[in-house]
Amino acid sequence: MxxxxxxxxxxxxxxxxxxxxxxxxxxxxxxxxxxxxxxxxxxxxxxxxxxxxxxxxxxxxxxxxxxxxxxxxxxxxxxxxxxxxxxxxxxxxxxxxxxxxxxxxxxxxxxxxxxxxxxxxxxxxxxxxxxxxxxxxxxxxxxxxxxxxxxxxxxxxxxxxxxxxxxxxxxxxxxxxxxxxxxxxxxxxxxxxxxxxxxxxxxxxxxxxxxxxxxxxxxxxxxxxxxxxxxxxxxxxxxxxxxxxxxxxxxxxxxxxxxxxxxxxxxxxxxxxxxxxxxxxxxxxAADTIPCTGCRYCVDGCPQQILIPDMIRAFNTVKTYKGDQRPFFFYDSLTKDGHRASACVQCGVCESVCPQHLQVIDIVREISEVFDKK
The missing domain is CATH 3.20.20.100 (NADP-dependent oxidoreductase domain)
Structure with missing residues (x-):
């Protein structure tokens, strides 16, 4: 062929x-x-x-x-x-x-x-x-x-x-x-x-x-x-x-x-x-959202088992739909067993495998500031 x-x-x-x-x-x-x-x-x-x-x-x-x-x-x-x-x-x-x-x-x-x-x-x-x-x-x-x-x-x-x-x-x-x-x-x-x-x-x-x-x-x-x-x-x-x-x-x-x-x-x-x-x-x-595709490569190697793509989805929803409380409920359901964004140890494994070359550590820190300190 x-x-x-x-x-x-x-x-x-x-x-x-x-x-x-x-x-x-x-x-x-x-x-x-x-x-x-x-x-x-x-x-x-x-x-x-x-x-x-x-x-x-x-x-x-x-x-x-x-x-x-x-x-x-x-x-x-x-x-x-x-x-x-x-x-x-x-x-x-x-x-x-x-x-x-x-x-x-x-x-x-x-x-x-x-x-x-x-x-x-x-x-x-x-x-x-x-x-x-x-x-x-x-x-x-x-x-x-x-x-x-x-x-x-x-x-x-x-x-x-x-x-x-x-x-x-x-x-x-x-x-x-x-x-x-x-x-x-x-x-x-x-x-x-x-x-x-x-x-x-x-x-x-x-x-x-x-x-x-x-x-x-x-x-x-x-x-x-x-x-x-x-x-x-x-x-x-x-x-x-x-x-x-x-x-x-x-x-x-x-x-x-x-x-x-x-x-x-x-x-x-x-x-x-x-x-x-x-x-x-x-x-x-023009919208200020994070271009994550949800490939989940970052999840498998995360030592803290943080569900990074799911959290980014919630974060993007907050950015796009101001005042919507559903992303906060979603985040709480994601982290009911722990593994919140604040648990990140900044090891960098996520960034080494991200095909979008995102600054994942900084993103997770931002997510924590919005969802863990509400």
Whole structure:
């Protein structure tokens, strides 16, 4: 499958990072329903990673997908995490564990996870690129690439040094297109310059572009009253050239049904719609909120078990809806067993893994000042 064929893939992928949960953990029954519906509608790209759901996402792949559907009926992607590699031998250990967890036999798409300057040194130092080519020769990896969270300049360097990368996974959405930290637009242009198909992650920015302040939602409803707010985010990225597929971390069956409706009957943004969306985005970005996508990488390593993304969501709500008391009730329910923001020991683990490069320690301190001292 060459680059042109990669661009012919269905344009919606099921990201298995934010799966539905119940009192027993991941809601396997609902995940199975979502997998089945996705395949029924002709969308067959599934994306997981070693660390998603604290390592349980890859195992759910076996239970909901590989043990229930013919292997040739879907594409499966997973990723090699730099932070799990202490020696070069760890690469094969992790990979073999992923094959065992997923029961996939091989991976259609395999990625070096979250390339940024620090992780790149480890991937280069442990010869991960060369290892991946050997796995391709053995048929255990069909297509090889990487996900990326750094500057367009570094992306250009990586793609120049490693033409063997067949695709690149980038965070792209209308809110981050000109974001000086994420630089979605500039990273997109670099990938296009190197003629690499692009997998889009965070098209709805961790769900934040699925639910906007009422006055902003009203702006979008003016033009398409019957469409969801999330559909605008998906249509924005799907209207770009060079997109291989768009990953959405759908958390329930309703979200999947909405996304399938949008992408099953896809229509690109018109010029009028693009101008309208740009105007709305200007108003959205004027709000003083924290651009957390809720990936939860910071939670697993926190020695104080602080639920940082959930607290940020409450904090953003306070910033957006002045006088709303619900965020305070939500914060109290989060911390009923302790683990308040004030418990932060400023170890910096959260900041070292944050793909958005947020100053998490300072943010948690601000959260504590609002919620712990009310």
């Amino acid at each position: 060459n680059n042109n064929n990669l661009l012919q893939m269905p344009k919606l992928g099921f990201g298995l990072m934010r799966l539905p949960e119940n009192e027993n953990g991941i809601d396997l029954e609902q995940v199975c329903q979502m997998v089945d519906l996705c395949l029924e509608k002709g969308f067959n790209y599934f994306d997981t990673a070693y660390i998603y759901h604290s390592g349980k996402s890859e195992s759910i792949v076996r239970e909901a997908l590989t043990s229930r559907h013919p292997r040739e009926s879907f594409f499966l992607a997973t990723k090699l995490p730099a932070w799990e590699l202490n020696t070069e031998a760890d690469i094969q250990r992790v990979f073999d564990e992923q094959l065992e967890r997923t029961g996939a036999g091989y991976f259609d798409f395999y990625l070096l996870h979250s390339i940024e300057e620090g992780h790149l040194k480890k991937y280069d130092g442990f010869h991960c690129w060369e290892w991946a080519m050997k796995m391709k020769e053995k048929g255990l990896i069909k297509h090889f690439g990487f996900s990326f969270h750094d500057t367009p300049e570094l992306l250009d360097q990586v793609l120049t040094a490693h033409p063997e990368a067949e695709f690149v996974q980038l965070q792209i959405n209308y809110a981050d297109w000109e974001n000086k930290l994420v630089q979605s637009g500039k990273c997109y242009e670099v990938a296009r310059k190197h003629n690499k198909p692009i997998i889009v992650m965070e098209p709805v920015k961790g769900g934040t572009l699925a639910s906007l302040p009422p006055e902003l939602e009203a702006m979008l409803k003016e033009l398409r009253p019957d469409d969801s707010i999330a559909s605008w985010a998906l249509r924005y990225v799907a209207s770009l050239d060079g997109i291989m597929t768009i990953l959405s971390g759908m958390s329930n069956l309703e979200q999947m049904q909405d996304n399938l409706k949008t992408m099953g009957d896809f229509s690109p943004l018109s010029e009028k719609e693009r101008e309208h969306l740009n105007l709305m985005t200007e108003k959205l970005l």
